[in-house]
Amino acid sequence: MINAQLLFSLSFISICFGKIYENVAELAPLEYDFVIVGGGTAGLVVANRLTENAKFSVLVLEAGVNNQDVLDSTVPFLVNDLLVPNIYEWNYTTTPQSGLNGRALPYLRAHMLGGCSAHNLMFYTRGPKDDFDRYAKLTGDAGWSWNRIFPYFLKNEKWTPPTDLHDTTGQFDPSVHSTHGMNPVSLNGYAWPFGPRVIAATKELPDEFPFNLDMNSGKPLGVGWLQSTIGEGKRSSSASSYLVPFVSRKNLHVLLHAQVTRLVNASHERGKLAFGGVEFLQSAKARKEIILSAGTIGTPHILMHSGVGDGRALHALGFHSLLDLPSVGQNISDHVSVGLSWSVNSTETLESITQNATNFNEAFAHWNKTHTGPFVDLGITHVGWLRLDPNSEALHQFPDPSAGRDTAHIELIFSAGFSRRSASTPQGHFMNIGTVMVTPLSRGSITLNSSNPLDPPLINPRYLTSDFDLFVLRDALKRAQRFVTAPVWKDYILAPTVNIGNFTTDELDQFIRNNAGTISHLVGSAAMSARGARYGVVDPDLIVKGATRLSVIDASVLPIVPSAHTQSTTYIIAERGADLVKARWT
Numbered sequence: 083m084i085n086a087q088l089l090f091s092l093s094f095i096s097i098c099f100g101k102i103y104e105n106v107a108e109l110a111p112l113e114y115d116f117v118i119v120g121g122g123t124a125g126l127v128v129a130n131r132l133t134e135n136a137k138f139s140v141l142v143l144e145a146g147v148n149n150q151d152v153l154d155s156t157v158p159f160l161v162n163d164l165l166v167p168n169i170y171e172w173n174y175t176t177t178p179q180s181g182l183n184g185r186a187l188p189y190l191r192a193h194m195l196g197g198c199s200a201h202n203l204m205f206y207t208r209g210p211k212d213d214f215d216r217y218a219k220l221t222g223d224a225g226w227s228w229n230r231i232f233p234y235f236l237k238n239e240k241w242t243p244p245t246d247l248h249d250t251t252g253q254f255d256p257s258v259h260s261t262h263g264m265n266p267v268s269l270n271g272y273a274w275p276f277g278p279r280v281i282a283a284t285k286e287l288p289d290e291f292p293f294n295l296d297m298n299s300g301k302p303l304g305v306g307w308l309q310s311t312i313g314e315g316k317r318s319s320s321a322s323s324y325l326v327p328f329v330s331r332k333n334l335h336v337l338l339h340a341q342v343t344r345l346v347n348a349s350h351e352r353g354k355l356a357f358g359g360v361e362f363l364q365s366a367k368a369r370k371e372i373i374l375s376a377g378t379i380g381t382p383h384i385l386m387h388s389g390v391g392d393g394r395a396l397h398a399l400g401f402h403s404l405l406d407l408p409s410v411g412q413n414i415s416d417h418v419s420v421g422l423s424w425s426v427n428s429t430e431t432l433e434s435i436t437q438n439a440t441n442f443n444e445a446f447a448h449w450n451k452t453h454t455g456p457f458v459d460l461g462i463t464h465v466g467w468l469r470l471d472p473n474s475e476a477l478h479q480f481p482d483p484s485a486g487r488d489t490a491h492i493e494l495i496f497s498a499g500f501s502r503r504s505a506s507t508p509q510g511h512f513m514n515i516g517t518v519m520v521t522p523l524s525r526g527s528i529t530l531n532s533s534n535p536l537d538p539p540l541i542n543p544r545y546l547t548s549d550f551d552l553f554v555l556r557d558a559l560k561r562a563q564r565f566v567t568a569p570v571w572k573d574y575i576l577a578p579t580v581n582i583g584n585f586t587t588d589e590l591d592q593f594i595r596n597n598a599g600t601i602s603h604l605v606g607s608a609a610m611s612a613r614g615a616r617y618g619v620v621d622p623d624l625i626v627k628g629a630t631r632l633s634v635i636d637a638s639v640l641p642i643v644p645s646a647h648t649q650s651t652t653y654i655i656a657e658r659g660a661d662l663v664k665a666r667w668t
């Protein structure tokens with residue numbers, strides 16, 4: 083540990099040691115080539131790649147706390163304990179959602195180094211080729227197409243054997259993976275007996291639920307084994323993969339507890355808006371570029387507080403509008419989910435651990451000693467990706483929002499019980515199928531509620547305001563029910579916890595509206611669009627339209643939520659985004 087007082091008086095020394103700082107007084111002068119706002123999933127990738135060039139100095143400003151030694155973030159099985167209000171959370175809530183019968187949902191966002199990669203559910207799903215090809219088309223930049231971004235998946239991923247070292251033949255396709263990237267990814271390292279039953283069901287009902295060897299090939303349709311950002315029994319996050327091993331780089335400083343309030347020192351350079359630096363408790367100068375990586379909520383929030391957004395709305399709050407970009411915070415899309423569960427005739431379920439303190443403590447001790455056993459994953463064994471029937475009524479009434487024929491409308495998530503330990507989970511042994519609507523037509527917004535940058539914004543995803551989305555969830559629930567008609571479940575399933583089998587359509591809709599939640603995949607608040615388009619926030623090179631030396635690199639640039647969980651896409655945006663930044667400054 084370097085003495086903080088010494089660093090303060092000898093600021094030159096602080097520049098020579100890359101480090102994670104807790105106290106701004108340790109850093110002076112606050113002037114860097116690049117200032118990255120947000121040390122989350124994308125921000126730490128960009129920080130890593132830019133500091134590969136020893137000539138670039140980089141400051142990362144992270145509002146939250148350190149993720150190191152946070153047990154619930156490291157032990158995969160314990161993540162649910164993190165997903166409640168705590169010091170690692172921003173504690174956001176959506177506005178009341180009319181599509182959810184007026185319910186307001188907690189909106190989870192990590193307030194720590196690594197961002198949501200340090201507390202998400204670790205699913206590793208790249209999504210369909212179609213989605214990326216559509217991004218390329220929408221932005222007029224072939225650089226976002228599947229074929230061109232594929233090398234970035236390989237740069238990001240470090241394929242790792244599962245902790246139980248089971249034979250993985252037939253569980254994934256090695257030809258689409260890379261063992262030399264940065265972020266460890268693996269198949270589950272603990273074999274719940276539930277897993278082989280799911281596979282048996284795919285063989286019994288192959289037309290509707292075909293087995294897919296590898297959902298990360300670009301063609302995800304079917305049911306396959308889950309892959310997760312887990313390595314050697316521990317969570318992989320952008321902090322563990324892209325920061326900790328590189329923290330000694332002299333040109334990289336990361337400052338915690340530094341919540342950025344706005345961009346400052348606006349000027350015009352060749353007709354474009356430029357900011358000299360960013361303000362937090364103090365302010366930091368960016369000689370070359372400011373990179374916003376504060377996530378889908380943080381990034382538009384900072385832009386609007388800096389006078390970049392819908393000019394009229396900003397005026398109404400008393401702001402001086404510097405750049406009229408009405409799309410900031412608009413057009414956001416997310417994934418809505420609702421689950422079904424069945425009590426089962428087995429004790430080999432997650433409840434054997436979550437509802438039995440002896441077994442729980444034993445499993446923890448086992449993990450603590452060897453990083454193996456049931457705590458190395460979440461007990462989610464498989465994921466299925468399904469399309470609506472081409473003759474379905476919804477596809478006649480609505481434009482198909484999917485990006486192509488290999489893109490799912492529905493995701494099914496299969497798990498060997500409830501992994502959450504809470505008073506509201508029922509007693510007994512269960513299996514669950516989570517259903518997710520992954521190609522929403524509903525679009526929402528993030529807007530300011532006040533002119534105080536420390537106040538949270540209004541998060542209004544407008545869930546299920548399109549009848550298409552409701553239709554997809556109804557269909558998804560029916561698919562889940564058909565899945566459990568496979569003979570393999572006959573002696574296993576005892577009864578559904580809620581019997582929706584005889585619900586009328588209205589009852590089913592009410593069930594969905596009263597129970598649906600979000601799986602936190604919000605994107606689109608600083609969306610990419612083609613150069614010269616009349617909407618959008620950033621150009622395909624991720625520079626804010628009408629600005630210079632200001633870019634956005636995080637999940638907010640995705641114009642439409644992919645038919646996949648969003649972290650791997652975020653990693654890819656960050657890997658390519660870093661290359662784009664490097665290319666303009668070297």
Ligand SMILES: Cc1cc2nc3c(=O)[nH]c(=O)nc-3n(C[C@H](O)[C@H](O)[C@H](O)COP(=O)(O)OP(=O)(O)OC[C@H]3O[C@@H](n4cnc5c(N)ncnc54)[C@H](O)[C@@H]3O)c2cc1C
Binds near residue numbers: 207
């Ligand atoms: C509970 C949960 C479960 C999920 N599960 C999965 C999953 O299983 N698989 C998957 O693929 N995806 C999952 N996701 C989604 C995925 O994790 C996110 O889409 C992705 O990590 C977003 O990355 P990001 O870089 O855009 O933002 P983040 O990772 O949120 O990073 C933003 C960072 O900026 C910081 N910040 C924000 N505002 C400021 C400010 N004003 N000043 C300074 N710093 C600031 C934040 O504290 C944070 O560290 C999940 C998300 C959540 C919340």
Ligand SMILES: *[C@@H]1O[C@H](CO)[C@@H](O)[C@H](O)[C@H]1NC(C)=O
Binds near residue numbers: 170
């Ligand atoms: C979230 O709530 C917890 C518990 O109330 C609190 O300790 C924490 O500081 C809050 N997070 C933020 C960013 O304010």
Ligand SMILES: *[C@@H]1O[C@H](CO)[C@@H](O)[C@H](O)[C@H]1NC(C)=O
Binds near residue numbers: 358359360365
């Ligand atoms: C902003 O501009 C003022 C006046 O030029 C300068 O003194 C200050 O250092 C600048 N701050 C930042 C963060 O750019």
Ligand SMILES: *[C@@H]1O[C@H](CO)[C@@H](O)[C@H](O)[C@H]1NC(C)=O
Binds near residue numbers: 409
């Ligand atoms: C929202 O996105 C659509 C394209 O998907 C575009 O036509 C529209 O202009 C956008 N609206 C805003 C406010 O950005």
Ligand SMILES: *[C@@H]1O[C@H](CO)[C@@H](O)[C@H](O)[C@H]1NC(C)=O
Binds near residue numbers: 427573576
């Ligand atoms: C539970 O499974 C056992 C065999 O493992 C079987 O004998 C028993 O009949 C089953 N119980 C029910 C209710 O299906």
Ligand SMILES: *[C@@H]1O[C@H](CO)[C@@H](O)[C@H](O)[C@H]1NC(C)=O
Binds near residue numbers: 438439441
């Ligand atoms: C917990 O599991 C153990 C077996 O590991 C068993 O002996 C014990 O009875 C269980 N406790 C309860 C309360 O079910």
Ligand SMILES: *[C@@H]1O[C@H](CO)[C@@H](O)[C@H](O)[C@H]1NC(C)=O
Binds near residue numbers: 450451
């Ligand atoms: C976990 O292991 C460490 C040593 O590696 C030990 O100090 C700690 O007490 C253990 N924790 C528990 C709860 O067993």
Ligand SMILES: *[C@@H]1O[C@H](CO)[C@@H](O)[C@H](O)[C@H]1NC(C)=O
Binds near residue numbers: 531
């Ligand atoms: C928005 O501001 C109003 C008035 O100050 C306040 O009552 C409300 O709680 C705020 N909403 C959010 C989501 O912070």
Ligand SMILES: *[C@@H]1O[C@H](CO)[C@@H](O)[C@H](O)[C@H]1NC(C)=O
Binds near residue numbers: 581583584
């Ligand atoms: C629906 O109700 C009928 C008659 O009550 C019953 O026979 C049937 O099993 C029920 N179906 C489901 C799926 O619950």
